[in-house]
Amino acid sequence: MNQAYSVSELRQYIQHWKDHQQSIAFIPTMGNLHQGHLSLIEKGQSLCDRSICSIFVNPMQFGPNEDFNHYPRTLDKDIELLESVACDLVYMPTASELYPQGLEKISQVIVTDLTETFEGAHRPGHFTGVATIVAKLFNIVKPDISVFGKKDYQQYCVIKKMTQDLNLDVEIIGQETTREPSGLATSTRNQYLNEEQMSKAALIYRTLQDASDKIIGGERNFALVEKQATDRLSQAGFDTDYFNVCNADTLKPATPGDKKLVILVTTRLGDTRLLDNIEIDLW
Numbered sequence: 001m002n003q004a005y006s007v008s009e010l011r012q013y014i015q016h017w018k019d020h021q022q023s024i025a026f027i028p029t030m031g032n033l034h035q036g037h038l039s040l041i042e043k044g045q046s047l048c049d050r051s052i053c054s055i056f057v058n059p060m061q062f063g064p065n066e067d068f069n070h071y072p073r074t075l076d077k078d079i080e081l082l083e084s085v086a087c088d089l090v091y092m093p094t095a096s097e098l099y100p101q102g103l104e105k106i107s108q109v110i111v112t113d114l115t116e117t118f119e120g121a122h123r124p125g126h127f128t129g130v131a132t133i134v135a136k137l138f139n140i141v142k143p144d145i146s147v148f149g150k151k152d153y154q155q156y157c158v159i160k161k162m163t164q165d166l167n168l169d170v171e172i173i174g175q176e177t178t179r180e181p182s183g184l185a186t187s188t189r190n191q192y193l194n195e196e197q198m199s200k201a202a203l204i205y206r207t208l209q210d211a212s213d214k215i216i217g218g219e220r221n222f223a224l225v226e227k228q229a230t231d232r233l234s235q236a237g238f239d240t241d242y243f244n245v246c247n248a249d250t251l252k253p254a255t256p257g258d259k260k261l262v263i264l265v266t267t268r269l270g271d272t273r274l275l276d277n278i279e280i281d282l283w
């Protein structure tokens with residue numbers, strides 16, 4: 001697997017591939033890779049000739065109460081995993097490479113409308129950090145497609161909107177959530193759960209499924225569905241930030257006439273904040 005650390009080095013590989021009319025799939029990550037990330041790369045490989053994965057722990061998307069320095073960094077293991085799925089290139093820039101004048105002086109990409117609620121409300125500035133780094137990486141790599149996991153559904157929507165609003169020439173592909181056998185969404189944060197918590201955390205997806213079944217069955221009192229789900233999680237020891245039925249495109253509160261829905265949930269188990277969702281198509 002090829003490795004690049006600078007923009008100029010990376011672009012040499014990209015130019016060579018483009019000279020040979022090869023298409024490029026790009027998967028941006030912050031490392032500490034797991035099977036969910038690998039599924040994104042494999043999806044990209046099924047659609048393009050070449051696959052690039054970036055590993056960069058982006059300081060701009062961490063809030064004042066979030067510990068950037070303690071984010072898990074497992075570069076050697078990450079490289080092994082990428083080699084196991086035959087990723088063509090890993091790009092590993094430094095902060096000084098991408099933010100040469102520091103975070104205070106960098107131009108920012110602010111995505112409107114989709115970023116004020118849910119994770120945007122709980123993590124102010126987070127999506128500005130995400131949108132800015134993804135826009136930079138898209139301009140550096142100039143991929144044909146980029147694959148994002150739908151587990152972070154709001155982020156997926158934000159990236160799609162940014163790409164459309166800024167007329168970026170890249171197709172955004174959403175990949176379905178990879179799950180443990182229990183149904184728990186595969187996540188970097190799962191490593192912070194002990195064995196008992198891992199078992200209990202499977203209740204999140206079961207609660208999403210039950211809420212989805214009620215809506216598919218005809219329930220349109222979404223507030224009731226939300227309350228029943230939140231109460232169920234609370235009784236099991238979860239501390240839920242939100243459990244909301246939304247329009248899948250706008251992330252606004254769902255109305256009885258909406259046909260494409262998504263239920264978003266973020267809840268804490270112990271000190272670990274877990275995020276999941278389920279899509280519902282009523283057509």
